[in-house]
Amino acid sequence: MIYLDNNATTRTAAEVEACMAECAAQAWANPSSLHAAGRRTRQTIEQARSQVAALIGAEPEEIVFTSGGTESLNTAIHSAIVAFPDRRRLVITSTEHSATSEPCAFWEQRGLEVIRIPVNGEGLPDLDAFSRAIAERPSIASIIWANNETGVINPIIEITSRAQDAGALLITDAVQAVGKIPVNVADCPISMLALSAHKFHGPKGCGALYVDRRLRFASLLRGGGQEQGRRSGTENVAGITGLGCAASLAMHVPDPRLNKLRDWFENEVTRRHPGSFVHGQRSPRVPNTSNIAFPGFDAEAILILLDQAGICASPGSACGSAARNPSPILTAMGLSPELVKSSVRFSLSRNTTESELETTLNQLDRALARISSVQPVGVGPVIRRATP
Numbered sequence: 207m208i209y210l211d212n213n214a215t216t217r218t219a220a221e222v223e224a225c226m227a228e229c230a231a232q233a234w235a236n237p238s239s240l241h242a243a244g245r246r247t248r249q250t251i252e253q254a255r256s257q258v259a260a261l262i263g264a265e266p267e268e269i270v271f272t273s274g275g276t277e278s279l280n281t282a283i284h285s286a287i288v289a290f291p292d293r294r295r296l297v298i299t300s301t302e303h304s305a306t307s308e309p310c311a312f313w314e315q316r317g318l319e320v321i322r323i324p325v326n327g328e329g330l331p332d333l334d335a336f337s338r339a340i341a342e343r344p345s346i347a348s349i350i351w352a353n354n355e356t357g358v359i360n361p362i363i364e365i366t367s368r369a370q371d372a373g374a375l376l377i378t379d380a381v382q383a384v385g386k387i388p389v390n391v392a393d394c395p396i397s398m399l400a401l402s403a404h405k406f407h408g409p410k411g412c413g414a415l416y417v418d419r420r421l422r423f424a425s426l427l428r429g430g431g432q433e434q435g436r437r438s439g440t441e442n443v444a445g446i447t448g449l450g451c452a453a454s455l456a457m458h459v460p461d462p463r464l465n466k467l468r469d470w471f472e473n474e475v476t477r478r479h480p481g482s483f484v485h486g487q488r489s490p491r492v493p494n495t496s497n498i499a500f501p502g503f504d505a506e507a508i509l510i511l512l513d514q515a516g517i518c519a520s521p522g523s524a525c526g527s528a529a530r531n532p533s534p535i536l537t538a539m540g541l542s543p544e545l546v547k548s549s550v551r552f553s554l555s556r557n558t559t560e561s562e563l564e565t566t567l568n569q570l571d572r573a574l575a576r577i578s579s580v581q582p583v584g585v586g587p588v589i590r591r592a593t594p
Contacts, residue, residue, distance in 0.1 A: 208516060208517045209518045209558075213405070217407065219407040225447050225450075229448075233246055237440075250447055251446050251447075255450070257454050260453070260454075260457070262384060262416060263390035263391050267419060271446050272412075272413045272414060273412065275400050275405075279306050279379055281425070283309045283346070286397070287346065289424040293344040293346050294318050295321060296310050296320045297321045297323065298322055301329060301353055301535045301539070303350060305379065328358065328487075331365075347374050348379065349362070349379075355533060355535040357495025358486040359491060366394035381413075386492040386493065387459060391418075395418075400415055403445065408452030408453075417436065461493065467554060467558060471566075475570065478567065484499075495552075496551070497551045499549045500549075501544070505549055511569075552566070
């Protein structure tokens, strides 16, 4: 199998699996217990907290462990609204992950104003529109750092500077940034930041929320008061340990080899298939992500044929693939429905090899040739008529 769907999830690193196995065997007591076994488990959690803090330039006490990026973002938005009731405007971009856009839509239905900042054809937000939105009234802004579908990196330092000047509270979804590019909260005044372990070779079901230690906070989950009262529920100790280990492994980013591989792959695709193009190619991007349009071809057909050849890619966000709707991200960038439905995301990892990409290129050639032979280009999905 050739796995090129690493923005959906990454393979858990062997070192992480070993850490988690050791934790399960030796640190299985409840970390809230006062006896020696509980204290040992607590020490394991605090070590992981320090590892995650080091990865993003935070203090350990600013890290709250969660079940992943979705919980972190829901918690951050909830906390900002409850702790700062005078802020009745939410400002987001039109290319946010659903873990941000859906909570904002929920609060919009309950009376809050939501401003959605447009993006240009390269996926970058209109910063002047952002500045106007946060200057008009007290605001909460939640801006994605790196896009999950295109890999486009928002100018987060400039965004944080404008937010600070306007007195806006800023949340950022850094799920696709942490572990791929340098992220340091000391460089920019972010109020809260979300990350998820399984996006950088950690386990699924574990993430973290950075909360500036000076910020008022209102917890979403209430109960036993774990995580210093900020996230109740017995901690997922093995998952937290795995997250800490993955954070340590991710300390040395970016990987220059990955960026070169991605660029070579894109150049080969567009050379072999005139008319194909890369979304967000002229914008800064995380080094592992290629979202490529094949005008006149149906992405579903391409993906099924690649899957039959043992190659895993995707039409975009795995979180939204079940709905089978056109990508709101690419739509927001001004693409027609036909181009959106022709787009395939290839996302690499540090495990990806040149040989795997060469095989993918060859199989992609075969897939497009096969589709063309079954039905004229531009007609639509044809895979149901193809012979297995």
